C-alpha cells in the first residue's frame with residue numbers, strides 16, 4: 001500500500017488459518033492498521049495498492065465483509081451509528097445475511113448482547129450507543145462482529161480506548177466469542193503481553209514489512225529478529241517503573257519515504273553489519289518461522305544480553 005508513491009506496507013505475505021489467533025505487533029506506524037484494513041478490503045482514500053487478499057479462495061472481500069470477515073475497530077463509536085438503538089443495529093446486521101423475521105432478528109440481537117455480558121440485554125438493546133459505557137460499547141461491537149458467525153474477525157487495537165481492567169474484560173469476551181463461533185482472529189496490538197496470552201502465531205511488523213512471523217510461543221521465547229528481541233527486552237518488568245520508550249531500542253522507526261537501500265531496522269540495530277546497510281533482507285525460514293534479518297543466527301539467547 002502506498003500514498004503518493006511512498007510505500008507504507010511492503011512485500012507482506014502471510015496466511016491466517018481456520019480458527020487460529022494471529023497477533024500483529026509492532027510500534028506505531030509499522031503498518032498494522034493498514035494491513036488489518038486491507039484484509040477487509042477497506043483501503044483508505046488516496047492509497048494505491050497491489051497484491052491480493054483471498055478469503056477461502058475468494059477475492060471479493062467487499063461481498064464477504066460483515067458476513068465471513070468482520071472488524072472490531074479501536075473506537076467502538078466509529079462502528080456504531082449514533083442514531084439507532086444498539087439492538088436494532090445488531091438485528092439489521094443479522095438480517096443483512098439471513099432471511100429471518102424482524103422478531104427473530106431482534107431476539108438474536110438480544111441473545112448476542114447477553115452473550116458478551118451486557119447486563120439486562122433486552123432493555124439495553126433499546127438504548128443508543130451513547131447510553132453505553134466504553135467497555136459495554138466495545139462488547140456490543142464484538143457482538144456485532146461475531147453475530148453472523150464469520151470465518152475471520154479482525155480486531156484493530158480493540159482495547160486502546162479502555163482502562164486496564166476493562167481491557168482484560170474486553171479481550172476475554174473477544175476470545176470467548178471467537179471460540180464460540182469458531183472464527184480465526186487477527187489481533188492487532190502493540191502489546192506483546194496480549195500476544196503472549198492470546199495469539200497462536202505472531203507477525204512482527206517493522207516499517208511496513210514483516211520482521212518475523214511464526215508460532216507466538218517460540219517467537220517470544222527465542223526471538224530471531226533483533227527487532228523482536230528489542231521489543232521484548234523493552235517490556236516493562238512487573239516490579240519496575242512504567243516505561244514510555246523502548247530502552248533497548250534507541251531511536252525511532254524510519255518515516256515512510258526515508259528508507260535507504262538496506263534493512264529498515266539497521267540504524268537502530270546493535271547487530272547491524274555491512275550487508276544490513278546495503279541490502280534489505282527477505283524473509284527466510286529459520287527455526288520454525290520466517291525471519292527477515294541478515295544476522296538472525298547471531299541474535300543472542302537469552303535476550304537480556306541484547307540490552
Ligand SMILES: Nc1ncnc2c1ncn2[C@@H]1O[C@H](COP(=O)(O)OP(=O)(O)OP(=O)(O)O)[C@@H](O)[C@H]1O
Nearest residue numbers: 003008027028029030031032033034035044190256
Ligand atoms: N490515509 C493515510 N495517508 C497517508 N499516510 C498514511 C495514511 N494512513 C496511514 N498512513 C501512514 O502509513 C503508516 C502505517 O500506518 P498504520 O496506521 O497502519 O500504522 P500502525 O502500525 O497501525 O500504527 P498505530 O499503532 O499508530 O495505529 C504510517 O506511517 C502512517 O503515517
